Amino acid sequence: MLIILGQNKAAASSVKIQGCEVIVTTPYSFLRLFEHHNLLFCRLCHLVLDEVEVLLSxxxxxxxxxxxxxxxxxxxxxxxxxxxQIIAVGTHYNKHIARLIKEFMSDPYVVITAVEEASIYGNVQQVVQPCTNSEKTAVLLKILDFTPNDLQKVLIFTDSVSEAEMVHQALKSNSIFSLRIHKESEFNFTYILEQWTKKYSSGTHVVLILTDDCMQPLGITDATCVVHFSFPSPSIFVQRLHSLSDNFCNVIKDSSVDQEYTKARSVILLTEDNACHAPEILHYLQHAEAEIPPELCDITAKVLEAEEEKKLSRPLCAYLKTFGICKNRTACPDCHQINFEIDVPQNILDKITQTSGCVTILPLHIVNATNYFGRIVDKQKDQYTTLAKEMNEYFKKPGSKISVENVEKLALYGLCEETHFHRVQVVEISPKEEENSFFSVKVKYIDEGRTSQVQNYQLLHLPARFQCLPPQAVEFVVCRLKPIDNEIEWNPKVTHYIDYKIKGKLHEAKIVLTLGNTAWVDPMVRVARLPGLNMSVSEYNVRSEILSTGLGTDNPEHITQLQKLCRHMKVLDNSKNLEHLSIKENAAGPEDASNPQNMSMQENSTGNSNSSKITPGNHPCDDVAQTKEAEDSTLHQHKCFNPEIKWYQNEETVTVKVKIASVADCKCEFSGKKVVFSAYSGDKRYLADMELHRDILAEKSTCVIKETEVIIVLVKENKEMWCKLLKNKNLHVSFDFEHWEDFEDKSPFPVGNKKWHCTDAVTEELVDSSEDSGTESDD
Structure with missing residues (x-):
């Protein structure tokens, strides 16, 4: 049976393995299973480690x-x-295999079929010597310029007769005796082998220069050093290494052999002509844990950069978008750089800026647990809803369903599914059969993001008026999540769960980054309106739902990694500095700010509830799970109430009006970045712990008590207009619109002829918010 367990302990305890003879699982899942089935190893006879190099890495x-x-x-x-029995199978040798064999196998039987892997097992010293073509001969002479303690048998491989002769003459002119053999040589193989196999005294150099076509006839396996004077192909490289096989160390059999000790050496001369192979060589040296020259790293970086340039026309890597990293960029066919022509935000940018990054989205196609396609829905007047209604009315008329005769690639057509009509684009046409007028077509639903195979006769002529609206499908990625256990793919269980949970349902989301047609959202919440009440509740947070399955974990570097790729990209708050790309408040226009009811927001999440109340004016995208500190603070202050606060400003001061009737025992503490206000009204205690957006002069700030309110005057450290009062938003803090005109005239955010203001000028959040039951204001 296949067993894949997450971090949910209940799932592990419910697994039944009685009578099971074969279990297929992962190391992480196996250990979680073992926690609840202590006798698991008692029945275990055969332990098979497949892809052992991956497991051990x-x-x-x-x-x-x-x-x-x-x-x-x-x-x-x-x-x-x-x-x-323990069986370990893999395609590459791993340094931990030696420990596996020595400590856990009493009578090991080791079979290595790949010579290059056997050379790593045999502790062959791999050396790469970067040089120019003109320096190759000098570098070769330097390699041979030493006096060995033992007999050294050196093979110098070349790829042509002329090169072999040139090397032979160079060694001869430097008083180094050498043999040479190639297809035009006067010496036969018998003579060369006699010279090679003769008994020599210790400290002797035996040097043989040969071309690759002579390796097999000679059958040499006892060389102590091979020099790749000409750069080898992968298959030739393997054959050359085979010449060293008699001197491979058996580090498993002889436990006394030091890992640093080596009998055999392989030297590659890497020139500018072979720079394209640098990544392969670097990977092999890393695999062999050999010393890597800095020059090789520099060459590899340039080659990889050039390779990435070739991928710019490809879409942005899916792993990069979903997790912030791609573990195998070299093999990945997709792009890992930002292409400004492709990745500049498209039709979604206007929708985002109009809503300050907070949007209503409708997921329609679930790719995996955190990656979806869907639409951004305008609750006031959604263009697609109008279009869909008109399309349905049109196609229901008699004679309107006109099948397409000549299907064209990339053209737009209509498609009927049950009672609904969709706009589709042809992305691929299968070869037609000569005697068959029906054929398969791959289409993309441009307003949903999914693809499917349909028959050509199903495609309907789509009037031009239905083609004017741009494709509505947007790709959404939920931020800061990744699969557990270093996996790179989401477990199908969590994907199916999320598909069932969110597909076809409206959600509120805050967009923190856009590239091309992709929007990264954090948070994404499902909101339901309570019937009969002017109130909504947050049913769930998608990120929290994924974490609750035990199959996902936190990925705090997700957006940070994407920021590194797009330092110069324009972000949602119209800022040019992507340092502020993380989840934050976004800009809004005065037309939005003029309605405080629309901008009110409240975060009311506790550890004991999955739902939170949202007042009629709230945007639920800010109803995110609080951090542990905020949760602790909420519990600590559960008997306190939040007062209603309004504020306005000039260049020098900020005036804060706290509305409380019959104030008693009032306290107001000032610091450079914080104001803590507390007071009693009857038997109710009010508390406002305000973390400010900018610094103030605490010693010059004052607090004055009046009949129905308290006036706090904050003196700014620097003369400037603030775009918001508090560092975070809250329902109970809003801008005083009696002073709106003054604020608008001095706003620090002019754009063209319009002036745009932060939403924070309208609503703020107290750092320590109270529970829902403890929130009250006096009117």
Missing amino acids: EATEQVFTILDCYNKSVFAEEWEYSLH
Whole structure:
């Protein structure tokens, strides 16, 4: 049975394995299962480690924990005579395999079929010497310029007769005796082998220069050093390494062999003509844990940069978008750089700026747990809703369903699915059969983002008036999440769960970044309106739902990694500095700010509830789970109430009006970045712990008590207009619109002839908000 377990302990305890003879799982899942099934190893006879190099690289600690438990069960008295076997299979050698064999296998049988992997196992010293073509001969002479303690048999490989002769003459002129063999040589193979196999004294150099076509006839396997004077192809490289095979160390058999000790050496001369192979060589040296020259790293970086330039026409890597990183950029066919021609935000930018980054979205196609396609819905007047209604009315008329005779690639057509009509674009046409007038067509639903295969006769002529509206499908990515256990793909279980949970349902989201047709959202919440009440509740936060499955974990570097790619890209707040790209308040126009009811926001999330109340004017995209500090603060102040606060400003001061009737025991503490106000009204205690947007002069700020309100005057440290009062938003703090005209005239955010203001000038958030039941204002 296949067992994949997340971090949800209940799931592990519910797994039934009685009677199961084969379990397929991962190291992480196996250990979670073991926590609830302590006798698991008692029945375990065969432990198979598939792709062992991946397991030992990605889950080293977990694999050796399993091996240790398995080893203890083998030596248990009651299982001493049971059959036990460990099988490790892989495509590459890994340094941890030596430990696996030495510590956990009593009678190991090692089979390595790839010579290049055997050379790593055999501790062959891999050396790369970067040089220019003109320096190759000098570098070769330097390699041979040493007096060995033992007999050294050196093979110098060239790829042509002329090159072999040139190397031979260079060595001869430097008093280095050498043999040479190639297809035009006067010496036969018998003579060369006699010279090669003669007994020589210690400290002797035996040098043979040869072309690659002579390797097989000679059959040499006892060389101590091979010099790749000409750069080899992968297959030739393997054959050359085989010449060293007699001197491969058996580090498993002889435990006394030092890992640093080596009998064989392989030297590659890397010139500018072979720079394109630098990434492959670097990867091999890293795999062999060999010394890497800095020049090789520089060459590799340039080659990879050039390769990435070739990928600019490709779409942005899906792993990069979903997780912020791509673990295998070299093999990945997609682009890992921002292409300004492709990735500049398209039709979604206007919708975002109109709503200050807070939007209503409708997921329609679920790719995986955090990646969806859908639409941005305008609750006031949604263009697509109008279009869909008109399309349905049109196609229901008799004679309107006109099948397309000549299907063209990239053309737009209509398509009927049950009772709904969709706009589709042809992306691929399968080859037509000569005698068949019907054929398959791959289409993309431009307003939903999904693709499917349909028959050509299903495509309907789409009038031009229905083609004017741009494609409405937008790609959404939920931020700061990744699969557990270093996986790069989402478990189908969580994807199916999210598909069931969110598909076809309206959600409120805050967009923190856009590139091309992709929008990154954080948070994304489902909101439901309570019937009969002018109130809504937040049913769930999608990110929290994924985390609750135990199959996802936090990915705090997600957006940060994307920021690094687009330092010069325009972000949602119209700022040119992407340092502020993280979840934050966005700009809004005075037409939005003129209605405080529309801009009111409140965060009311606690650890004991998955729902939170949203007052009629709130935008639910700000109803995000609070941090632990905010939760603790909420619990600490659950008996306090938040007063209603209004503010306005000039260049020198900010005036804050706290509306409380019959104020008693009033306290107001000032600091450079904070104001803490508390007071009693009857038996109710009011508290406002305000973290300010900018610094103030605490010693010059004052607090004056009046009959129905308290006036706090904050003296600014610098003469400037603030775009908001508090660092964070809150329902109970709003701008005083009696002074709106003054604020508008001095706003620090002019854009063209219009003036745009932060939403924070309208609503703010107290750092320590109280529970819903404890929120009250006196009118």
